[in-house]
Amino acid sequence: MSSITSVASAAADLSASFGGQLLKPTDEGYEEARKVHNGLVDKRPALIARCRSVADVVDAVALVIKLGLEVAVRGGGHNVAGRATIDGGIMIDLSPMRGVHVDAVGKTVRAQGGATWGDVNRETQLHGLAVTGGVVSTTGIAGLTLGGGLGWLMGKYGLALDNLRAVELVTADGKVLQVSKQEEPDLFWAIRGGGGNFGIATSLEYDLHAVGPIITGGPIVYSIDRSRDVLEFFRASTRSLPDEHTLFATLTHAPDGSGAEVAALVTSHCGPAAEAERAVRPLKQFGAPIVDAIGPMPYCQLNSMLDANYPRGALNYWKSNFLSELSDGAIATMIECFARCPTPMGQLLLEHIHGAAARVDARDTAFPHRQKGYNFLVLAQWMQPDDTRQCISWARETYEGMRPFFSSGRYVNYLDDDEVGDPVAAAYGPNYRRLQQIKAKYDPNNFFRMNQNIRPLA
Structure with missing residues (x-):
């Protein structure tokens, strides 16, 4: 059975329970869904799993494992290197997952992994609250935060990742983890800067501050x-x-x-x-x-x-x-x-x-x-x-x-795709070895490698 047939067959089997869309290259909507922000990136996934729920994400991970293909994860799709997409593999697309819930009394916000900073700011500003986000509103919250998060409020309130309280993460083996200082503290340390190397962030919770309107x-x-x-x-x-x-x-x-x-x-x-x-x-x-x-x-x-x-x-x-x-x-x-x-x-x-x-x-x-x-x-x-x-x-x-x-x-x-040497190691400096150790614990086979990749320590 050809890989195209295998993907089509597996997608058909999953479609009965999948809440989102499973788009093959011949399907309507595929051409638009495969595009990321950077027009220099022109890749064609074998399948795009447009998820509407955490259960969809878990099922999509299981499908990738079943088919033995590579995976890319898309939140906002803004990463300049285009690592939200892939040729011939499966794109797990969180862009339909853009829900935002503000706790105005507790001064926190929880947003799904496909949300943009425009989505978050629109809701939090109803209460005169904000968190450090990017400087372009169409940027996805997950990618920006997990890799750092420079923004207009960072001098007063730190980077986006400094305001992170908790993340719901789907790991390479399909588990759903609640990650915070209290739960999985080593993993919480790693994802605050370690990008998408450790799992798929299906929701992120932040502290909010009195800013604006x-x-x-x-x-x-x-x-x-x-x-x-x-x-x-x-x-x-x-x-x-x-x-x-x-x-x-x-x-x-x-x-x-x-x-x-x-x-x-x-x-x-x-x-x-x-x-x-x-x-x-x-x-x-x-x-x-x-x-x-x-x-x-x-x-x-x-x-x-x-x-x-x-x-x-x-x-x-x-x-x-x-x-x-x-x-x-x-x-x-x-x-x-x-x-x-x-x-x-x-x-x-x-x-x-x-x-x-x-x-x-x-x-x-x-x-x-x-x-x-x-x-x-x-x-x-x-x-x-x-x-x-x-x-x-x-x-x-x-x-x-x-x-x-x-x-x-x-x-x-x-970081872009054509860097010489090991720019990821240089980017993490003194923290790289600890990141490799945590990567080896949570993703020993480097399932999540279409990113600024941290290689698991052997």
Whole structure:
């Protein structure tokens, strides 16, 4: 019996009890379901199991084991390396599982593994509550959280994973585990940074904080000839930010479609309005911006204001590394490299990390990068396949040009597929061996390997 026939037969057997959809390549809806956010990724699973419940996920895992195929797990499908999909294997798709329940009195939220940050923020903001999420609302909560979780609130409340209370996890042998500090504590340590290596997160529970519904934030944009001044001002400003204040910098292109190169700062302050106004005043008084959109805005708007810059289906190739400082040499190199950017959708981004996110010990969670500093990202994005070679070449050349300024460590959520050496080991640093030991306990056969993979310790 051919593998195609085997998959079709097994899917037919399961369909009577399966609550979601089992999509084969010939089925209506398959072509749309197989796509992930990054249009550069074009894979064709043998079957897509679109799950509606935890029981569906358990059955899908059993089906993968029965057929002896590889598996990929999709939450939001945003991972730039496209590890939410697979050629010839089975995609377990959680995107129909987007339920969100807020306990406004206990200040917690529990959301299913297919939920996006837009889904979570919409519900929690009804109560003036929030948790650190991403900076693009269409990003899935599970992937972002389990790999780290940089976001607008991280200076005050830590990374997304620092706010995690519990996770419901389906393991490689089909068990459903409740994972928290009290239950499976070693596994709870590992999933806070270890990504999808240990199971399928069917729901995640977070602590919430009083934030919004109105915060202060937005972008301020300058002409490209002010790049050096803007980046030097950014460097000086980030030396003394209060926890409530987050500030990112970017060399990018105007969002009006003109392709004009610009230098921009993007900021958020989650504290009281008067404190926020004082904190952002130096930004608003600096230079002569083209656009100043910093001011009071709904928290949900802050988390969606960049969505249009990262459209679904655009082709993406990213490279990133941490910088402990932003030297004059690093600034000069960034400006020089950006001048060669071949795509009007490309940018160089600096995400500043400070405050609560940097006050956690490197070994307290699997995510080890707890020093103050910056995450540097080369973000090549384009729409036409004919531009792929030059855009990827620019990203790689820029990354190499910036290498002399890198500190140790990589952000695992930004790792792509073509890295040399062992970038996953480098990303986890001193925590990698313990992660390998826990991987060997919960997934000794590396069933979950279509990810930024942690190899089980033999």
